[in-house]
Amino acid sequence: MIENPRIAVVGLGYVGLPLAAALSTEFSTIGFDIDEGRVKELKQGHDRTGELSSGALRDAPLSLSATLSEISDADIYIVTVPTPVDENNLPDLNALRKASQSVGTVLQSGNVVVYESTVYPGVTEDFCGPILEEVSGLKAGTDFYLGYSPERINPGDKVHTVDKITKVVAGQTSEVSELLARIYGSMNNGNIFIARNIPTAEASKVIENAQRDINIAFVNEIATIFGKMGISVYDVLDAASTKWNFLNFQPGLVGGHCIGVDPYYLAHAAQEIGLDPKIILSGRETNDNMSKVIAGRINDLLTGPSKLLVLGITFKENVPDIRNSKVGDLIAAFKEQGHDITVFDPLADKEETLDEYGIELSDDLGSGYDCVVGAVPHDVFNEYSLRELLKEGGLVADVKGMWRHRSLPDSLRRWSM
Numbered sequence: 001m002i003e004n005p006r007i008a009v010v011g012l013g014y015v016g017l018p019l020a021a022a023l024s025t026e027f028s029t030i031g032f033d034i035d036e037g038r039v040k041e042l043k044q045g046h047d048r049t050g051e052l053s054s055g056a057l058r059d060a061p062l063s064l065s066a067t068l069s070e071i072s073d074a075d076i077y078i079v080t081v082p083t084p085v086d087e088n089n090l091p092d093l094n095a096l097r098k099a100s101q102s103v104g105t106v107l108q109s110g111n112v113v114v115y116e117s118t119v120y121p122g123v124t125e126d127f128c129g130p131i132l133e134e135v136s137g138l139k140a141g142t143d144f145y146l147g148y149s150p151e152r153i154n155p156g157d158k159v160h161t162v163d164k165i166t167k168v169v170a171g172q173t174s175e176v177s178e179l180l181a182r183i184y185g186s187m188n189n190g191n192i193f194i195a196r197n198i199p200t201a202e203a204s205k206v207i208e209n210a211q212r213d214i215n216i217a218f219v220n221e222i223a224t225i226f227g228k229m230g231i232s233v234y235d236v237l238d239a240a241s242t243k244w245n246f247l248n249f250q251p252g253l254v255g256g257h258c259i260g261v262d263p264y265y266l267a268h269a270a271q272e273i274g275l276d277p278k279i280i281l282s283g284r285e286t287n288d289n290m291s292k293v294i295a296g297r298i299n300d301l302l303t304g305p306s307k308l309l310v311l312g313i314t315f316k317e318n319v320p321d322i323r324n325s326k327v328g329d330l331i332a333a334f335k336e337q338g339h340d341i342t343v344f345d346p347l348a349d350k351e352e353t354l355d356e357y358g359i360e361l362s363d364d365l366g367s368g369y370d371c372v373v374g375a376v377p378h379d380v381f382n383e384y385s386l387r388e389l390l391k392e393g394g395l396v397a398d399v400k401g402m403w404r405h406r407s408l409p410d411s412l413r414r415w416s417m
Helices: 016-024 036-043 055-057 096-106 122-137 173-185 198-228 233-240 263-274 278-288 288-299 326-338 350-358 378-385
Strands: 007-010 029-032 064-066 078-080 111-113 146-147 168-170 192-194 308-311 339-343 368-375 390-398 413-416
Touching: 007 096, 007 263, 036 064, 064 111, 078 096, 096 111, 096 122, 096 339, 111 122, 111 173, 111 308, 122 146, 122 198, 146 173, 168 173, 168 198, 173 192, 192 378, 198 233, 198 263, 198 278, 198 288, 278 288, 308 326, 326 339, 326 350
Parallel strands: 007 029, 007 078, 029 064, 078 111, 111 146, 168 192, 308 339, 308 368, 368 390, 390 413
Antiparallel strands: 146 168
């Protein structure tokens, strides 16, 4: 097939940007995003997601554009747009639809369109393919070809980067699969697994995060049980993890755009064929309810409405991403209990947080709090003096155990899961 493909990566978020930069070292690559502001920032060497340093971004031989016509000469289109859920926790494929329509307008005979967005089995061929056909007037599998290679980006992870992980690929034909193996293999030393077909590759991705979600739900459930018994779940996990085959999952709030979303895609697929995905949805229910459980435990240790400082609003540590952060639910629960809440997160964008959650981030830490809630374990929070933030007799509520080994004065109280 195509010997020296020109590649267009559609969507320059946490997944698309690192991928485009890595591919650009081997192939002529252009990154496309409909957000003109995002493209302008990237051209200036700034990645607001923090996935690429300014130096790495400037060094990559990568073209960037927000103009659709500028990707019209590509041979390979790789779509990396978000796939969230709606207010009813049903798959929201609008971004995927719009991206497919856009690619369809520039699609030419012989092109390959690869999807990396997390979906349930069948979406690439049964949802995206027909959209591309309708807009382009071409036929999938004859005039152009489909492929799927599930993204495995872990935001903030500088070890398991896109060039160091195994990439799963699948194409409509064996030739397309081999082409994708060659393209992706060029950036990760050939560390490629060719799946049997596209639905298999789609299914492999959606169960990865569903599996994590279920395991974390188990740990959250035992944390709730042991908490009632006055036992620290972290102490229990330290002991249990000494066994060679114990799985080391940690309790906490499970949000974000992957683990907090993907199980609903799998559950939807199951329900569409008449099955009841009890374990999957039970895990989601447990994890979704943890914000209320944690808020209730902390509230029980306070005397009436109190002054609280919540540290962290992002969905995980050391990243600026606030999408689907369950800290928002935690703060809402505190407000229902009548507490006065200050929220501080130096990594999160103030305007984005206000727009998404109606939460106004504080510019400074302040002092004189009845309780400090360590909601997200950003490294920077380890530098803060809890004694300077709290009143005498104040409560340190350490949700993620980031201060569990820190000595505290007798004048402060401590709670952790």
